[in-house]
Amino acid sequence: MNNAQIAETFENIAGLLEMKGEKVFTIRAYQRAARTIERLPMELQDMLRDEQDLRTIPGIGKAISEKIAEMVETDSLRYYDNLKTEFPDGILEVMQIPGLGPKTVRRLWQDLGVTDIPGLQATIDDGSLASLPRLGKKTAENIARQIQFQRSQSKRMPIARAQPICDRLIGSLQEQCPSIRRIVPGGSLRRFEETIGDIDLVCTADDPSQVLNALVAMPNVADVIGHGDTKASVYLTDGIQVDLRVVNERHFGALLQYFSGNLQHNILLRDRANALNLSLNEYGITDRETGVIEEFPDEETLYNRLGLQYIPPELRQGVGEVKAALENRIPRLVEVSDIRGDLHDHSDWSDGRDPMEAMVLAVKERGLEYLAMTDHSVGRGIANGLSVERLERHMALVRQLECDIGGIRLLCGTEMDIRADGSLDYDDDVLERLDWVIGSIHSGMGQDVATMTERVIKAMRNPHVDVIGHLSTRLVGERQPVEADYEAIFRAAAETGTALEINASPERLDLRDSHAARARELGVPLAISTDAHTIEALNNTRFGVGVARRAWCEPHHILNTLPFGSFLEYLRLPKSKRTEAFARLARE
DNA sequence: GCCGTTTTCGGCCCGACTGTTTTCAGTCG
The missing domain is CATH 3.30.460.10 (Beta Polymerase, domain 2)
Structure with a gap:
């Protein structure tokens, strides 16, 4: 059973317990566990296989870790199965309707026999819903409207x-x-x-x-x-x-903090206020002794008043950042202005919209020091991928433009397909003449875990593949990530000296935050690249930086914060020396 | 159910808005 399924089970348990009238803190514990599990960088089943203690994960204690173990082992959970028998099948869907909470749904079920959405609609139509105590005509109308909306509404x-x-x-x-x-x-x-x-x-x-x-x-x-x-x-x-x-203006700091969340972060912050005998709300901080309210024009002074370092919004995930701020361990996160080069860009030589010269000028205008032109390789026929002969002319033009335009350094690159069997789209004698080689997966995305993992690692073992592009190939909300042993891939990246890309295209955001964090921990150099196919898309760097910040990345974790000279020094090293060298170069 | 520079037991964030009520329960974020 994978993390998503386990998280969903706990979410459902929380819903059913709410309706049962269980203690609110038990319910919250299940919800918190579900949300933590959703965003975990590694699969719980792998952690159990490696005999790791799940209770080191915040929000997961004895009871929940035992339930996870049972789910992984038996693919089911007796506790959940028993709980489900107490309620009709469609009841959780009814509770999804905005405005309908556990108390109301329970009454609708017990008093009117509502077990699903059509049944709910029927009680509105025949007026029985409006006749229940503390419900009325207006409530019935609102619920009817929500049912309509539910149908047309998109999710996140x-x-x-x-x-x-x-x-x-x-x-x-x-x-x-x-x-x-x-x-x-x-x-x-x-x-x-x-x-x-x-x-x-x-x-x-x-x-x-x-x-x-x-x-x-x-x-x-x-x-x-x-x-x-x-x-x-x-x-x-x-x-x-x-x-x-x-x-009012004088409440801005407290309000912005409150409204930025997330929920768990705010709870932890209020815990912290409580410990100081203070009370935090969206208007400020109240001294419990004196009742005096302190107001905050900005967030920074509010965090400091609680004895904490300022916590940037991207880190406010309720997973240890408050503790880190208490111990002065919030790092100086990477910023857009730290980025000195773009390492993944397309022109109209392959599937980009704009001519190479226009792209180069636009990048220069944005104040970057260097740019890699990485049009697609020959296997991407549909994207007008470059044959070896066209690649040679492409390289010549890159060199030419570097001279003609001046003030910006250009790298001859490629975004090359990693084929289904892990072989590469260009031969080594071609790759060796390029400055910067991105290996990417664009096909065969349905492979099983072992095949896909092997495929990527095989590409990383090639001495000329500098970085893997958009590793998971997912499209946010559109296409699922490929199934692979990501932990094994990150370890292989560190070992082979292959960088990993944080693709900043907001449709991709790939690596995702938790994966970027894991790769960072293992010392893998990360490149934040726009993968721009148009001049406008060059502005997407901020999305990639957002992912990196959520992954606690500092400038020295990001390859393209290096000045061009240091970046060249990195590229001239054999791959086996790069991971170690990067750690040094990036801190110079 | 989780968790600990107060605690292995006793805490666990806090306020706005609505509908149905004449004082508040339920829901939401």
Whole structure:
């Protein structure tokens, strides 16, 4: 049983326990475990095979680790099977409807016999739902609307889709509301999560009601979920939920912190406040003795008041960052301005849109020192991949442009297919003449774990393959990652001196955060590359940097923060010496 | 159910909004 299935089981257990009226802390423990397991970099079944103690994972103790072991061994869980017999099958779906919580669902089931969504709809239609105590006509209408929405609504969306929607929303609100002082995204968008559940906006304004009214009146608002004095929630016509919170300027720091989350991080922060006999909420910090409220214009002073280092939003995942901040172990994370070169770019020689010269000029304009032109290899027929003969002319043009344009160093590169059997698309005598070779998988993605792992490692053992591009080949929310023994691949990367790419294209974000963190721990050099096929896509570096920051990467973990001279020195070494040399070069 | 520079037992974040009520329970983030 894999991590996703185990996490789902615990999520379902939590749901059923809620309905059963179990203690809220037990429920929270299962939910927390589910969320931790979802984002774990290694498979629990592998950890058990290697006899690792699961209880070292925060939020997993005796009871839950035993349940995991049972699931891995027997592919089922008696505790869960027993629990399920107490409830009808479709009941968890009913609880997914926004506005319907465990208490209400339990009553609907016990009093009206509702066991699934069609049954729920029937009680709305015949008026029996509205006749229950403390429910009424309005509640029935709201639930009916939610059932409709549920059908049309998309689940979490990739950050690539959410970011522009959020940018437009902010622009439009600013235009309409002169009283706005500050308005910024919070929530998962600010934490650079790869998918976004809803868009959270944090705002300060002289006239909060002006801003809230403007939001609910927007033409692309399909439904208003809530509209109070400081906060409003709406669904946009494309199914996205937007939450807007407006407070006075002097509360900005506390509000931004509160609204940036995540949930577990905020709980840990409030734990910390409690330990100091303080109470934290979105308006500030209250001294429990005196009742005096301290306000914070920015987040930094708030964290410091709790005796903590500032924690950047990308690290606020509730997995040890608060402890690290207490011990002064929050590192200086890599920033976009640390990146000195782009190492994966396409031109119209293969499947890029823009001519090579335009790409080079655009990269130079963005202030980078170097650029690798890496058009596709011959096997990518569909992407107009380069034959050896075209590759030679490609290389000549790269050299030519480096002279003609000046002020930027260019590398002759390729993004070369790793074929299904692990062999490569160009021969060694061709590869040896290139400065920078990316090996990527573009086909045969359905291979089994052993075959895929072997395939990638075989490519890494080639002395000319400098880096593996978008290792998992996943597309966020679209295509599943390939199945492979990632731990074995990361170890082989460190051992062979092969770098790994963090592909910054927001559709890919590959390596993902937890994988990048694991590779970093093993000392694998990481390259943040845009994989740009157009000039505009050169701006995507920030998404790759976001992934790296979520993986606790500092500048010295990232290959392309090296100045060009050091990067060349790295490339001139035989691969077997590179991992070690990088650790030295990057700190110079 | 988890966890420990207070604790192996006794804690466990905190407030906004809604609908249905005339004081609050339920839900959400």
